[in-house]
Amino acid sequence: MLMNEMLEGVLQPRRCFTAIRRAGAGLVLAAAAVATTAWAQDADSIAIQLVEGKPFIHVLADGESVKIQRIQDPNYELTGYFARTGRKCPPFCIHPMHVAPGVETIGEVEMFEFMEGPMRDGDGLLIDARTPQWYEKGTIPGARNVPFTIFPDNPKDRAWNRILSDFGAKPRGDVGQVERTLEEWGLMDAGFKTEDWDFSEAKELVLFCNGPACDQSPRAIKALLGIGYPAEKLKYYRGGMQIWDLWGLTTYIPKKQ
């Protein structure tokens, strides 16, 4: 019947287009049904979900989609480096829950929300603050390696320009004394501005390292706070690689540059 309509439509274009639209809509609906069924079947096979109702999520890593899920074997036991219970303290001492005032400490559920929200939208960055030697052995999918060692001690060091610009901050340039005074008096909204930087559009950063006994991401967070990065835009995933591994979550070995 559809074909008849199409044949008739050779002489009657309007009926042809209607037929084509119907056929197209049918194809789209069929494709959606197939995709939904495949997802549902895939999801059905996931007994150990990330959170209830969320069997997995997808993130981009090195330009490709990576599926993050948990190991499905209930008998699996963690082995290897992150299965060890202790290292010399100092320097590998257990860290407090809160790394600095105003910086939120988050867990895995908040990580998933961040990955599907600000990170996916381009408003957030997941930062692996470990040295490259650690990062290359495996990281959380979607994480960018910004080693804590690159942050200069001197706030006037020009290396900050590239780092902060990558994070979405803008240099303020010459700010007039009047404007500065008004900001100091609270008569003009200083927002997320310092003397040298405007962090109003800076990205939300989630930083992590090896786990609760690692100081690499706390050092990075403190360096960023020192340059004026707003604490409200920094988050500390304290669990790091150790707890990420403990939950059997997907890790990613970055491609060599």
Place this chain on the structure above:
Amino acid sequence: MAHYSGPAHLVRSVSPKWLALSLLSLALIEPATALAADDYLHAIEVEANKVGTEPEVATGSPTTPGPGGAETPSTPMQAFEKQLEDRFAGTYLFYKRLPPGAREEIYRQYEGGASIEDVRRTIMSRFLHTR
């Protein structure tokens, strides 16, 4: 009699010994901080060498670890020796000339928490006394 006061007077009134100690303390603060940072970097490097890799997993690939993850290919003592070779080549030459028992003793000293500077001193001391 006029009582003179001012910076010159203050300097004259301070004992040279205390002045020297104060200057020495100031001079040591920054190097001590740098040394502490260096020690931490060294510590995390040593730990990184203990991490195993998954040889069957291609790079640029996600991994969901299977049972029995790969162990590190080197022992902790080998990792220590590698660090010594990479960072203190000269000291490492002397270290390699020591008998195995002495090398084991030095590694135990390091494992017990001795700083790399103490270890280097021990290596030189052992080397000189075994000649």
